[in-house]
Amino acid sequence: MAAEGVAREFEFDCRPESDQSFGNALAKARSGDRLTVDDAIELLTTGSDHEGIDHARKERVLEAADRRRAAVVGDEVTFVANLNNNVTTACDTGCLFCNFKDPAAAFESDSPGESPGFTKTPNESRRIVERALNRGIYEVTSVSGLHPALALDDEHRAILASLDDPPEYRPPEVYATDPGTYVDQISAMSVGGVHVHSMTPEEAAHARRGTEWSYREVYDRLANAGLDTVPGTAAEILVEEVREVICPTKIDTQGWITAMEAAAAAGLSTTATIMYGHVENEAHRARHLKRVRDLQDRTGAITEFVPLKFVHENTPLYERGLVDGGPDPVEDELLIAVSRLFLDNVDHIQSSWVKYGDERGLKLLSCGADDFMGTILSEEITKRAGGSFGEARSIGEYVEMIDAIGRRPVERSTDYTERRRVDPDDPPHGPQLGPRADGTPLIER
Numbered sequence: 001m002a003a004e005g006v007a008r009e010f011e012f013d014c015r016p017e018s019d020q021s022f023g024n025a026l027a028k029a030r031s032g033d034r035l036t037v038d039d040a041i042e043l044l045t046t047g048s049d050h051e052g053i054d055h056a057r058k059e060r061v062l063e064a065a066d067r068r069r070a071a072v073v074g075d076e077v078t079f080v081a082n083l084n085n086n087v088t089t090a091c092d093t094g095c096l097f098c099n100f101k102d103p104a105a106a107f108e109s110d111s112p113g114e115s116p117g118f119t120k121t122p123n124e125s126r127r128i129v130e131r132a133l134n135r136g137i138y139e140v141t142s143v144s145g146l147h148p149a150l151a152l153d154d155e156h157r158a159i160l161a162s163l164d165d166p167p168e169y170r171p172p173e174v175y176a177t178d179p180g181t182y183v184d185q186i187s188a189m190s191v192g193g194v195h196v197h198s199m200t201p202e203e204a205a206h207a208r209r210g211t212e213w214s215y216r217e218v219y220d221r222l223a224n225a226g227l228d229t230v231p232g233t234a235a236e237i238l239v240e241e242v243r244e245v246i247c248p249t250k251i252d253t254q255g256w257i258t259a260m261e262a263a264a265a266a267g268l269s270t271t272a273t274i275m276y277g278h279v280e281n282e283a284h285r286a287r288h289l290k291r292v293r294d295l296q297d298r299t300g301a302i303t304e305f306v307p308l309k310f311v312h313e314n315t316p317l318y319e320r321g322l323v324d325g326g327p328d329p330v331e332d333e334l335l336i337a338v339s340r341l342f343l344d345n346v347d348h349i350q351s352s353w354v355k356y357g358d359e360r361g362l363k364l365l366s367c368g369a370d371d372f373m374g375t376i377l378s379e380e381i382t383k384r385a386g387g388s389f390g391e392a393r394s395i396g397e398y399v400e401m402i403d404a405i406g407r408r409p410v411e412r413s414t415d416y417t418e419r420r421r422v423d424p425d426d427p428p429h430g431p432q433l434g435p436r437a438d439g440t441p442l443i444e445r
């Protein structure tokens, strides 16, 4: 384990410096002017002309963001009744911030011992979604490792099998469990009117490897199979010098943007994320926000922005001493606030109780965030990285927490087009927007 204070310093080209002043940046933020990257650097650092955070200035940034949130979306706090159903943990991509993955070799039929993670067949996925639908959920989120046997569809499988040296491909027969194709999994999960939120840009890249297919072709076929919206993870930090350190074999910034544009062109709306608090600095965060805002100017397809705090405990970045922890709470607050102020074209900013816990997650709802994520019912990414805030929230817990901070609890659909205000004084509380939801509580405690 890395001891405190021994984290390696990186010689990045991009430094948190600017020609702007904190005062000017704050004035622009308050009056609703579109912010520049330099403005964002000033706000994220509370002034790049001095070391450390100025707490009085920080409060001014948070206050401006909270006001902006109130002006854009009012006092509603939304949440979704959803299920996470990740298909497989097999992944050889080797991102240094990730402990969700297991080496694919551990899943081969002749591998000794039990494999540490899981791979589900399409039938298993269907049964899991069916059961959750009966409990009232209406969204399934599915993000997975890049299993070497996963191909887009049968045609893609045949192409990969015919290549002399196929990229990251091994036939399903090699493995103890066949995950089927992406199209098999999506159509299996697309049952009973559930909304399928799946196929990140990284997964879409895996679904076209070894072919000349465009991302548009891939997302068109997936949409035909029942895909509804796309999670904008795999964004991490959209600056090459950071990706080279934390995820050197992942798609690059341009690849991520191309995939997101293709999803939008295929008629799918998306979320967008940032995974922050590892080796990057405030100038990288600011540039990332600019790339997301530019993308949204072109597509208008991003329904929400999701800041993901880096959870460090069990990750190679931490174990190898490249970082000595994740972001501190002040950085979380400023990141949420500046996301709200900078992304003037994205309506919703999510606070993740999985990453921050309830107490900090609620605080972030007063720093610019207005969405409190989903019930999820199962969680593996953060848990495996060392997070400990649990795997589910009930509608009752949502209502109680949101009411306690004086805001209005609202159940929403994935794309926010359907919304239902929940009356805190009329329990019991259960989901009502799902195709089989009848208001029965999702989780009995």
Ligand SMILES: C[S@@+](CC[C@H](N)C(=O)[O-])C[C@H]1O[C@@H](n2cnc3c(N)ncnc32)[C@H](O)[C@@H]1O
Residues within 6 Å of the ligand: 097, 098, 099, 100, 143, 144, 145, 146, 200, 201, 202, 203, 233, 234, 235, 236, 273, 274, 275, 308, 309, 310, 311, 312, 315, 381, 382, 385
């Ligand atoms: C685990 S991957 C699964 C989907 C797919 N393999 C991909 O990379 O897009 C989904 C996302 O989880 C997030 N993630 C992984 N490990 C994390 C960690 N230790 N802390 C915070 N977020 C993490 C990353 O943002 C990553 O893009």
Ligand SMILES: Nc1c(NC[C@H](O)[C@H](O)[C@H](O)CO)[nH]c(=O)[nH]c1=O
Residues within 6 Å of the ligand: 080, 082, 084, 139, 141, 197, 271, 304, 306, 308, 350, 351, 352, 353, 354, 355, 373, 374, 375, 376, 379, 413, 414, 415
């Ligand atoms: N922030 C996290 C999420 N957010 C996704 C939501 O649950 C939901 O799918 C989305 O808002 C679309 O409606 N999911 C996680 O599993 N972990 C997070 O940290």
Ligand SMILES: N[C@@H](Cc1ccc(O)cc1)C(=O)O
Residues within 6 Å of the ligand: 141, 143, 230, 231, 232, 233, 271, 272, 273, 306, 308, 354, 381, 382
């Ligand atoms: N699965 C991601 C979170 C996520 C999922 C879907 C989204 O649309 C956005 C974010 C994580 O836990 O880190």
Ligand code: SF4
Residues within 6 Å of the ligand: 091, 092, 093, 094, 095, 098, 099, 100, 101, 144, 145, 146, 202
């Ligand atoms: S972040 Fe995704 S691609 Fe990277 S190692 Fe983890 S599961 Fe694999």
